[in-house]
Amino acid sequence: MTNQEENNMKPASFLTATVVAASMTFTAPAFAKKNLVFSGGPAGGTFQVVANAVQVYDPIKNSDKYRVRAQSSAGSVENLRKVNSGKADFGVVYSGHVFLGRNGKLKNDTRKYEDVMAVSFLYGAPAQLVVRKGSGINSVKDLVGKKVGVGNAGSGAFANCELFFTHMGIWDKIERNALGYNDAAQAFGNNQLDAFWLFTAFPSGAVIMAAQTNDIDLVDLGKDATDSGFYETYPYFSKLSIPAGTYKGVDKVTPSFQDSALWVANKDVPADVVYDMLNTIYTDEGLAHMKAQKKTFKEMSIESGINGIVTPLHPGAEKFWKEKGIFSSSNPVPR
Numbered sequence: 507m508t509n510q511e512e513n514n515m516k517p518a519s520f521l522t523a524t525v526v527a528a529s530m531t532f533t534a535p536a537f538a539k540k541n542l543v544f545s546g547g548p549a550g551g552t553f554q555v556v557a558n559a560v561q562v563y564d565p566i567k568n569s570d571k572y573r574v575r576a577q578s579s580a581g582s583v584e585n586l587r588k589v590n591s592g593k594a595d596f597g598v599v600y601s602g603h604v605f606l607g608r609n610g611k612l613k614n615d616t617r618k619y620e621d622v623m624a625v626s627f628l629y630g631a632p633a634q635l636v637v638r639k640g641s642g643i644n645s646v647k648d649l650v651g652k653k654v655g656v657g658n659a660g661s662g663a664f665a666n667c668e669l670f671f672t673h674m675g676i677w678d679k680i681e682r683n684a685l686g687y688n689d690a691a692q693a694f695g696n697n698q699l700d701a702f703w704l705f706t707a708f709p710s711g712a713v714i715m716a717a718q719t720n721d722i723d724l725v726d727l728g729k730d731a732t733d734s735g736f737y738e739t740y741p742y743f744s745k746l747s748i749p750a751g752t753y754k755g756v757d758k759v760t761p762s763f764q765d766s767a768l769w770v771a772n773k774d775v776p777a778d779v780v781y782d783m784l785n786t787i788y789t790d791e792g793l794a795h796m797k798a799q800k801k802t803f804k805e806m807s808i809e810s811g812i813n814g815i816v817t818p819l820h821p822g823a824e825k826f827w828k829e830k831g832i833f834s835s836s837n838p839v840p841r
Contacts, residue, residue, distance in 0.1 A: 540572040540779065545585045545594035547578065548658050550688035552707045552767070552802055553585070553598040554578055556628060559799040560596075565786045572779055582662025583612070585770075590619040595775050600631060600662045600705075601766040601814045602742045608817055613668060623820035625769040625780060626788075626827075627813040629805040632746055632764040633666065634704040635725040636694065636713055639755065643701060646674050646730050653681045655690030655702030663687075663705040666765065670727075673736055687712035695719045705765070707802035708752050717754040724748060728761025736763070742816060766814025773820065780822025788826075808832065 547553025557576035585597030607619035637643040657663025671677040690702035691712040748760040796803040827833035
């Protein structure tokens with residue numbers, strides 16, 4: 507019997523199964539979604555709100571190309587490391603940490619994190635130092651010997667607190683408590699802390715919580731920064747003021763400084779995925795969705811898209827911002 511005759515005698519069920527299997531082999535990948543991890547931050551912080559907001563936005567959630575999963579983290583520095591290693595595809599990282607990490611200048615870490623690429627500016631993240639009204643703490647120098655919440659270990663808040671307090675010469679002269687914002691606010695309310703530091707957008711839920719049970723005040727960090735030459739040493743920080751009335755009982759404008767919180771991606775995330783996500787979020791509907799999650803995101807716009815970015819853009823982001831007329835040879839970011 508010839509091979510052709512053998513094939514002709516095979517049961518129809520066998521042939522049907524073969525056709526179905528072949529069909530499944532070729533069509534399954536078309537329906538496979540790429541799983542993407544978006545690393546956010548600790549509870550009570552704006553980083554986690556960013557990740558959650560992107561995850562739940564309907565056009566993102568219903569995409570047939572990818573699935574986004576928000577994941578909590580300690581914050582900026584951990585996100586830098588996770589995105590660089592590929593453990594996360596996206597994250598929120600302060601511009602200063604992207605810059606320092608890329609150049610091997612992070613505190614006690616000379617590794618170069620060169621696989622983290624900027625996608626867009628999200629918002630300015632100001633330093634805030636909460637104390638009790640009438641405490642006599644009017645400068646960070648008054649914190650010597652005090653119990654201070656300095657942010658979660660591994661977070662941008664902690665790293666920037668260490669940076670600023672070291673610059674001011676007090677880091678080793680305070681009783682440091684590594685706590686997330688909500689935990690710090692609770693400890694402050696229980697008189698277990700004399701002050702707590704935040705590096706996040708205002709109004710912060712943690713500070714609002716603290717103001718419900720305490721008469722609070724904010725320290726003028728702007729004066730400390732200016733008088734000490736902080737801006738000259740760390741030029742990626744910029745000046746700003748927290749408006750009067752932002753928090754209950756704080757009726758004065760409070761000068762401070764800020765870094766820029768950036769949406770970043772690992773360099774190996776496909777350019778078309780980054781482009782598509784930007785094209786989805788940076789629409790009237792997408793920006794309205796972000797602003798509905800937190801007022802802080804009112805700073806997000808096409809016009810502000812590459813504000814505060816001093817490191818290379820992801821190729822997908824570069825394409826998007828070029829099309830929007832924001833990125834060009836006359837308005838570049840470093841490559």
